Amino acid sequence: MGMIEAILLTVITAATPLVIASLGELVTERSGVLNLGVEGMMVMGAAIAFAMTQVTGSPYLGLLAGIGGGALFSLLFGFLTLTLVANQVATGLALTILGLGISGQIGEPYVGVSGIKLPQIVVPVLSDIPFFGPVLFRQDLVFYLSITLVAGVSWFLFRSRTGLKMRAIGDNHASAHALGIHVIRTRYLAVMFGGACAGLAGAQLSLVYTPQWVENMSAGRGWIALALVVFASWRPWRVLAGGYLFGAVSISQLHAQAFGVGIPSQFLSALPYAATIVVLILISHNRRVTLINTPASLGKPFVPDR
Amino acid sequence: MRIELEKRAKPSMLLSILSPFLALGLTVIAGGIMFALLGKSPGMALYSFFVEPLLDVWSLHEIAIKATPLILIGAGLTVCYRSNNWNIGAEGQFIAGAIAGAIVPVLFHDWHSPLVLPLMLVFGMIGGALYAAIPAFLKAHMNTNEILTSLMLVYIAQLFLDWLVRGPWRSPDAYNFPVTRDFMPEAVLPEILASGRTNLGFVFALVAAAGLWFMMRYTLKGFEISVLGQSERAGRFAGFSSRRMIWFSMLVSGGLAGLAGVSEVSGVINKLQPIISPGYGFTAIIVAFLGRLNPLGVIAAGLVLALTYVGGEAVQLTLNISDKITRVFQGLLLFFVLSCDTLIQYRIRLVFSRIGRSSEGGAL
Numbered sequence: 265m266g267m268i269e270a271i272l273l274t275v276i277t278a279a280t281p282l283v284i285a286s287l288g289e290l291v292t293e294r295s296g297v298l299n300l301g302v303e304g305m306m307v308m309g310a311a312i313a314f315a316m317t318q319v320t321g322s323p324y325l326g327l328l329a330g331i332g333g334g335a336l337f338s339l340l341f342g343f344l345t346l347t348l349v350a351n352q353v354a355t356g357l358a359l360t361i362l363g364l365g366i367s368g369q370i371g372e373p374y375v376g377v378s379g380i381k382l383p384q385i386v387v388p389v390l391s392d393i394p395f396f397g398p399v400l401f402r403q404d405l406v407f408y409l410s411i412t413l414v415a416g417v418s419w420f421l422f423r424s425r426t427g428l429k430m431r432a433i434g435d436n437h438a439s440a441h442a443l444g445i446h447v448i449r450t451r452y453l454a455v456m457f458g459g460a461c462a463g464l465a466g467a468q469l470s471l472v473y474t475p476q477w478v479e480n481m482s483a484g485r486g487w488i489a490l491a492l493v494v495f496a497s498w499r500p501w502r503v504l505a506g507g508y509l510f511g512a513v514s515i516s517q518l519h520a521q522a523f524g525v526g527i528p529s530q531f532l533s534a535l536p537y538a539a540t541i542v543v544l545i546l547i548s549h550n551r552r553v554t555l556i557n558t559p560a561s562l563g564k565p566f567v568p569d570r
Numbered sequence: 571m572r573i574e575l576e577k578r579a580k581p582s583m584l585l586s587i588l589s590p591f592l593a594l595g596l597t598v599i600a601g602g603i604m605f606a607l608l609g610k611s612p613g614m615a616l617y618s619f620f621v622e623p624l625l626d627v628w629s630l631h632e633i634a635i636k637a638t639p640l641i642l643i644g645a646g647l648t649v650c651y652r653s654n655n656w657n658i659g660a661e662g663q664f665i666a667g668a669i670a671g672a673i674v675p676v677l678f679h680d681w682h683s684p685l686v687l688p689l690m691l692v693f694g695m696i697g698g699a700l701y702a703a704i705p706a707f708l709k710a711h712m713n714t715n716e717i718l719t720s721l722m723l724v725y726i727a728q729l730f731l732d733w734l735v736r737g738p739w740r741s742p743d744a745y746n747f748p749v750t751r752d753f754m755p756e757a758v759l760p761e762i763l764a765s766g767r768t769n770l771g772f773v774f775a776l777v778a779a780a781g782l783w784f785m786m787r788y789t790l791k792g793f794e795i796s797v798l799g800q801s802e803r804a805g806r807f808a809g810f811s812s813r814r815m816i817w818f819s820m821l822v823s824g825g826l827a828g829l830a831g832v833s834e835v836s837g838v839i840n841k842l843q844p845i846i847s848p849g850y851g852f853t854a855i856i857v858a859f860l861g862r863l864n865p866l867g868v869i870a871a872g873l874v875l876a877l878t879y880v881g882g883e884a885v886q887l888t889l890n891i892s893d894k895i896t897r898v899f900q901g902l903l904l905f906f907v908l909s910c911d912t913l914i915q916y917r918i919r920l921v922f923s924r925i926g927r928s929s930e931g932g933a934l
Binding site for chain 2: 359
C-alpha cells in the first residue's frame with residue numbers, strides 16, 4: 265500500500281467521528297434545538313462502548329451500547345429543555361460536564377486495558393479496485409454507516425414529509441404548532457437522534473480510532489462537531505466535506521511530526537482548534553448569509569399555548 | 571402521563587429563593603443513590619463528602635482556597651450570562667492570566683521588590699482580559715459565535731502553557747520536570763489567617779463579588795446589562811449598544827478569570843506547571859447558575875462547589891472512591907439547578923389522561 269493510501273486511511277478514521285457527531289447535531293438543530301452537550305454524549309458513548317466490548321467481548325455489542333447510551337443520555341437534555349423549558353445553552357454545558365464525570369467513573373476499571381478493535385469488512389470485488397479499493401472498501405462498519413447516514417439524513421430532510429415538518433418546526437415552532445405538527449415530540453426524536461449519533465461517534469473513538477479507554481478521550485471533538493454544523497450551513501453533504509477537511513487538519517500534525525518538521529508538537533496539536541476558529545470566522549462574518557441559513561427557532565424555548 | 575407547564579402571572583419570589591436549596595437537596599439524594607450503586611454506605615459516604623470537610627480547620631482552608639477562583643470567575647460570568655454573552659472559555663482566560671502574571675517571577679527571578687506582586691496581579695488581569703478580547707472581538711465585529719470560539723481557545727491556552735513549561739520556561743534545576751522555577755517570596759500571595767493556608771486571593775474574590783453586586787444593583791451599567799440580556803431590541807431603544815456590552819462583559823469576566831489564574835499560581839502552586847486547574851473555569855459556570863446569576867449568590871455557590879472538590883478528595887481517601895465522583899456531583903447539581911429554576915416561572919402539572927386536561931394532578 266502506498267503512502268497516499270496510508271494517509272487517506274488515517275484521514276478517514278479521524279474524520280468519521282466528526283462527520284457522524286455533527287450529522288446528529290445537524291438534525292437536532294434543524295428541529296430548532298441547540299444541544300451543546302455533544303462532547304458529553306460522545307465521551308459517554310466512548311466509555312459505554314468500551315466497557316460493553318470488554319464485558320461481552322463483542323465490539324458490535326459495544327457499538328450498539330454506545331449508540332443506545334448516547335441516545336438515553338440525550339433524553340436527560342431533552343427532558344430539561346423540552347419539557348421543563350430550561351435554558352438550552354446551560355443545559356448542554358451541564359450535559360457535557362456530567363458526561364465527562366460519569367464516563368470517568370464507567371471507564372475507571374478499564375484504564376490501561378488494551379481494547380478490541382472493530383473488525384474490517386472487506387467488500388467483495390469492489391475492494392480489489394486499485395487505490396480506491398483499499399481506501400474505501402476495506403473499512404469498518406462505522407465508516408460505511410457514516411456515509412449511509414449522510415445520504416439518509418439528506419434524503420430525510422429534503423425529500424421526506426417528516427423531514428419537511430421537522431424543518432418547519434425549526435424555522436417557526438409557533439406556526440408549526442398551529443398547523444398541528446407535534447413540536448415537542450418531533451424535537452424529542454431529533455434530540456435522541458443527535459444523542460445516538462454522538463454515542464456512535466464516541467464508540468468509534470474507543471473501538472476504531474484508538475481502541476482503548478482514556479479519560480476525556482473525545483478531546484474537544486464534540487465541540488468541533490458543533491462548529492462543523494455551522495460550517496456546513498446545516499446541510500448534510502457539506503458536513504461530510506467539512507468533516508474530512510477537519511480530519512485532514514487534525515492528522516496533519518501526526519504526519520508533520522513523523523516528517524520531523526521543526527515546530528513544537530503543542531503548536532501542531534493546537535491546529536484543529538485554531539482552524540475551527542478561522543473557519544467559523546470565514547463562515548459567519550457575513551451576517552445576512554448566516555441569518556438565512558440558521559434555523560430561525562434555534563435555541564428558543566417553546567411552550568405550547570393552550 | 572404528561573407534564574404540562576403553566577406560566578405564572580409573575581415569577582414566584584419564594585421559589586426563586588428556595589430553588590438553589592431544592593437543587594442541593596436533590597443532588598444530595600441523587601448522590602446517596604450513586605454511592606449506594608457503588609456499593610458504599612450512602613450515609614457514611616455523604617457524611618464524609620459533605621460534612622466532614624466542614625469540621626476540620628485544615629479542610630475549611632482548603633475550601634476557601636478552592637472557592638477563590640470559583641468565586642472570582644463565577645462573579646464575572648454573571649455579567650456575561652445576564653447580558654446574554656456566553657463566555658464558556660473562562661478556563662482559557664484563567665490560564666492566560668496565570669501565564670501573563672508569571673512573566674515577572676519567571677523572567678525577572680532576581681528582582682526582589684514589593685512591586686512584584688501588584689505587577690503580577692495587574693498582568694494577570696490584563697492577560698485574562700486580552701484572551702477574552704479575542705472572542706469578544708470576533709462576536710462584536712465578525713458575528714462569530716462566542717461559545718465555540720471561547721471554548722476552542724481553552725484548548726489552545728492549555729497547549730501553549732504545556733509548551734512554555736516544557737520548553738522556554740522550564741526551570742534549569744528541576745531535573746527535566748516540566749515546571750518553571752519556584753516563584754521568589756515576593757511573588758507569593760500572603761496568607762491572611764494564622765490558622766492555615768487561605769491567602770489574599772480569597773479577599774479579592776469577596777471584594778470582586780461585592781463590587782459586581784453593587785454595580786448590577788445600583789448603577790446604570792447594571793440596568794443596561796439586564797435590559798440588553800432580556801431584550802436586545804428594548805436595549806437599543808434605550809440607547810444601549812449591545813456591541814459595547816459584548817466587550818464590557820467579556821473583558822470583565824476575562825479580567826477576573828485572569829486574576830483568578832494569577833492568584834492560583836501565586837498563592838497556591840507557586841510556579842507554573844502543565845496543569846494548573848482542575849477545571850475551575852468550567853465549574854465556575856455551575857457556580858454562576860447556582861448563585862442565580864447574582865454575584866452575592868456566587869459567593870455562597872462558590873463555597874458549595876469548593877466543598878465538592880474537597881469532599882471528593884475526602885471520599886477518595888476514606889472510602890476509596892475515585893475523585894471523579896466530584897465531576898458527577900457538579901454535573902448533577904447544575905442539572906437540578908436548571909430544572910428547579912423552571913418552577914420560578916412556571917407551575918408544573920402532571921396530567922394523567924389525554925382528554926381530561928382540566929382534571930389536573932398534583933400542581934406545584
